[in-house]
Amino acid sequence: MRTTRRQFLALSGGALGTAALRLDAAPALAQNAPVKIGVLAAKAGVLAPVGESGLRGVQWATERVNAARGILGRRIELIVEEESSPKDTVERFRKLSLQDRVDAVSGAISTGVGLALGPVAEEMKTIWLSWDATTQKGVEETLPKPKYSFRSTDNECEAVMASLLTARHLKGKFRTVAGINPDYSYGRDNWAAFLAIMKKYGIELSVVSELWPKLGATDFTAHVAALGQARPDLIFSCFWAGDTPIFLKQAHAAGLTAKSKLVLTTGGGVHEALKKDFTPEGAILGYNCLYFDWARASALQKEFVRWHHEKFKEWPNYESDHGYFTIVAYKAAVERAARAAGGKWPAPDAIIQALEGIEAESLSGPRRFREDHIMEATFFQGMTTHKNAYDFVTIDPVETMTTKQIQKPSGVGLYDWINSWKV
């Protein structure tokens, strides 16, 4: 049967009417309806491994919360979307907010995406719990006091910790330095922080080479040749993706890793790819906020690491911890706000207020959101060793520092903070 325009309009009107009725009916069902949490997880390109890792942390946290009666009796329902370009990710954030009517969004890794999401979260009045998209500079300038955005730890934490370890363990053992870092804000910020801290510690050095391969590069033979000519005593790099093993493999083949000490602030992001064949012992290696093989890890972390390895045949990296924390922090905040509201499901503003300063047990230990919406966590770094049962390097001893030591305090610029240190 052919539908006339008039019939179509009547049908559409009816459908819209039904939709309106359903929306009207929603509040009555809210107490039993699931809590919807949107997830923005990168699944393609250079961000894919960490995106997947963050999603696993979120999913594991959700399974556990749901198995223990959810949040105030409501199950968590995840609506997973993809993090890709800033423009597309913003569209998906809007879709999660407007169409799926999520209670909060967890996720996003890229700084560029984070810069775009910050203002949109405020505009949509949707709580956004970032995994890693720290957006430091942009948010400082465009959103000095975000209400709905809760951000990760600072970009430079790894560089600050690695620099402190360099000063502690390698002072006096190097004079010429080279940097090879990905050519975007993370790479530039980390390298600048490293040089500032070396200066603060009175370490006289000369920079013999600064290389800026683009993020996602897969060949470093020319960079390795340039480093070979520069002959640095120490090479600093904040590579964190597939670039790390490729660079190390090519540097090893050219004999570079035997001549230069290495400081790899973030290589633990792809720790299983750092095979003993080409990754030397004695390099400073950072794992961000989760070290899978930590003997002193909590029972929670050990359980997660076991589950992760059994299910995915891989040892987890830090992004799982960022993801896990967003879910348990949200749950803790809702419960805290509900206590103040006599046990009823709290309003979004009350949840936001409760998130400020909330502390929760995460995989790597206790974590919290500062009052200015920045995460606090523990970071793990150490010297690489081949003495383990794996075919890749681990660290021994494992050194830990908290964001109280390696993250600038609220309202202070990074370099003002570094200059204020008493060393």
Place this chain on the structure above:
Amino acid sequence: MQRILNLACGSFYALGAYTGVSAVTWALGHGLPAPLFLLVLVASGLALAVIGPPVERLLRAVYDRDESFQLLLTFALVLMFEDVMRFVWGTAPVQLGNAYLVYGRLAVAGSTVPVYNLVVIAAGGLVALGMGGLLTHTRFGRIVRATAENREMSAALGVDLRRVYARVFTLGVALGTVGGALVIPATAAVNEMAIDVVVEAFAVVVIGGLGSMRGAFVGSLIVGVLKAGAIATWPEVEMLAIYVVVIGVLVLRPAGLFAGAAP
């Protein structure tokens, strides 16, 4: 020759790399002596060329259409192949054990060079010579050149265009897959490697001239040497240097350095 802009050529390279890792790992696990891994890489790359004919069949839909259709279709293929790779090999970097240094290292003028790098350079030279020989000294080469020059005339003279297209495309796929397989001992296979290589490949063909084999050879040398030179002397201009040359070529000789010359 098909006058098609194929972004998916980077995907063939990436697939060759991933398959190379799996094939060599399997072969070494079954007792293959380590120095023979190179043969397995080449064989796996060649075997993977079986995906050439079906992909070529798909591309026929856009042979005579606007470039934007070609770019859209081949970009869709890039995304689909990336999903296939993620599905089969996962998102973490995939790599071969220590095959890279099986042939040892050479000390040359104060630098250390893995012998494998020289093997790959030699392989590149052999492929260039082989392609040159194929195109200029064989009947198939003559047909390919004639078809590239004037497809209607070739068809009128009895050349089966479909077969020639399928064969040439498959040959191109094989070059991509073997290339990806050969490079894998020195690197790691990652999901984004298809995009990484295709951007530079386009700079190469723009400089050399679309459809010119000699142009591709010279273009790749120009891009490679420029890049290495920039990194050694002024790293900030690594990308800029390549694209300044691309712009220069587009302004002064829009069809590329070797446009119009014999392929």
